[in-house]
Amino acid sequence: xxxxxxRRSLLGRLAAATACLVVAPAVRAAKAAVKTVxxxxxxxxxxxxxxHKWLMVVDVNRCIGCGLCAEACKLENHVxxxxxxxxxxxxxxxxxxxxxxxxxxxxxxxDSPAGGMNGFHDVPVPADDILQSFFVPKLCNLCEHSPCVxxxxxxxxxxxxxxxxxxxxxxxxxxxFCIQACPYGCRFMNPVTHTAEKCTLCYHRISRGLKPACxxxxxxxxxxxxxxxxxxxxxxxEAFVRNNKVQVLKPHLGTEPRVLYAGIxxxxx
Amino acid sequence: xxxxPPQVVRLVLLTIGIVGSYLIxxxxxTPASFNEYGHYRGAALMEIASHPVVFxxxxxxxxxxxxxxxxxxxxxHKTLSCEGCHGAGQAHTENPDIRLAILNFSHCxxxxxxxxxxxxxxxxxxxxxxxxxxxxxxxxxxxAPSQVPESPEAP
Numbered sequence: 155x156x157x158x159x160x161r162r163s164l165l166g167r168l169a170a171a172t173a174c175l176v177v178a179p180a181v182r183a184a185k186a187a188v189k190t191v192x193x194x195x196x197x198x199x200x201x202x203x204x205x206h207k208w209l210m211v212v213d214v215n216r217c218i219g220c221g222l223c224a225e226a227c228k229l230e231n232h233v234x235x236x237x238x239x240x241x242x243x244x245x246x247x248x249x250x251x252x253x254x255x256x257x258x259x260x261x262x263x264x265d266s267p268a269g270g271m272n273g274f275h276d277v278p279v280p281a282d283d284i285l286q287s288f289f290v291p292k293l294c295n296l297c298e299h300s301p302c303v304x305x306x307x308x309x310x311x312x313x314x315x316x317x318x319x320x321x322x323x324x325x326x327x328x329x330x331f332c333i334q335a336c337p338y339g340c341r342f343m344n345p346v347t348h349t350a351e352k353c354t355l356c357y358h359r360i361s362r363g364l365k366p367a368c369x370x371x372x373x374x375x376x377x378x379x380x381x382x383x384x385x386x387x388x389x390x391x392e393a394f395v396r397n398n399k400v401q402v403l404k405p406h407l408g409t410e411p412r413v414l415y416a417g418i419x420x421x422x423x
Numbered sequence: 424x425x426x427x428p429p430q431v432v433r434l435v436l437l438t439i440g441i442v443g444s445y446l447i448x449x450x451x452x453t454p455a456s457f458n459e460y461g462h463y464r465g466a467a468l469m470e471i472a473s474h475p476v477v478f479x480x481x482x483x484x485x486x487x488x489x490x491x492x493x494x495x496x497x498x499x500h501k502t503l504s505c506e507g508c509h510g511a512g513q514a515h516t517e518n519p520d521i522r523l524a525i526l527n528f529s530h531c532x533x534x535x536x537x538x539x540x541x542x543x544x545x546x547x548x549x550x551x552x553x554x555x556x557x558x559x560x561x562x563x564x565x566x567a568p569s570q571v572p573e574s575p576e577a578p
Contacts, residue, residue, distance in 0.1 A: 226478060
């Protein structure tokens with residue numbers, strides 16, 4: 155049954171069309187209002203994350219275990235007191251093998267008292283028993299395939315276009331999956347905000363053209379920071395990688411980290 | 424055209440209602456910057472980037488203290504960051520009246536105390552043997568460490 159085209163139906167359709175015209179701007183205005191509430195600015199101007207790809211090289215041969223990097227990181231990023239570190243230093247002590255054991259080395263001791271923030275004054279092993287010992291600074295490994303991003307149930311953590319792995323604190327529900335997923339132990343639960351936290355590569359510094367605090371403070375330049383998309387004219391990373399053999403931590407996991415290590419032994423995990 | 428059974432019409436209307444309210448809710452609840460760079464809130468990047476800076480960086484120090492900077496650059500400590508010994512300096516760059524520690528010599532031992540884990544190229548001393556009890560600055564100049572005035576056979 156077809157309804158006849160009457161004056162009443164025409165008026166009805168005209169009324170509906172007018173209502174649409176009135177409602178559409180109202181919807182647009184409402185969305186703009188929601189935007190202004192949810193989106194805040196105040197960030198450094200002129201930083202385009204698609205124009206960078208950050209990486210770091212850690213030269214273990216140059217690390218003297220002073221702990222300034224770990225201390226500076228805590229200060230710079232207002233990391234809560236206690237055993238929470240965005241970057242920390244591990245001390246590896248490889249003991250001499252027992253005489254006649256037929257092994258290449260003895261026990262491997264790894265420690266990081268207070269994240270190495272206060273240095274390593276006490277040596278837990280007599281110097282004569284040490285075969286080899288060195289410091290390994292650790293931080294977010296900037297994985298190309300980040301396990302922490304894959305497990306987040308709410309999409310709060312993500313790979314930024316510039317290579318930093320970041321957490322949106324407004325979305326994080328504090329479930330802690332990512333803390334378990336990170337094979338490098340780089341994440342922790344912030345006891346104040348109850349959200350996951352990690353090294354951001356000092357995102358507030360690199361977006362202003364500064365180096366991360368740990369790189370800035372390192373007295374021996376054991377940490378080298380660079381940009382794969384905009385290498386400096388005499389790029390220190392390029393020179394370093396040309397002259398040194400670098401590797402990544404836990405390569406068998408296929409995470410493809412962008413933190414490269416030089417001078418580490420097979421015992422380093 | 425056969426008449427559609429009323430229960431099917433109701434079902435269709437209910438489905439349209441549910442899907443429609445989902446679409447309306449998504450339209451309003453999705454943040455504006457979502458999907459700007461990927462499946463996350465693009466504004467989060469700039470929110471994280473807007474945190475205040477604590478360490479000013481060596482370049483800022485050079486702007487005012489260029490003479491000291493130039494001197495430091497001629498000696499072994501040229502790779503050191505000013506703020507490694509003097510403390511975080513962003514507050515000082517914004518207001519020079521906020522002073523930084525001029526001398527902070529717990530820092531000498533922090534790097535130069537002998538430790539078997541330290542690489543052998545790094546200069547280290549045994550704190551108990553090397554003029555124990557005396558301040559490092561009695562002999563050493565922090566900004567020019569190789570200038571040691573008349574050191575009689577330093578152990």
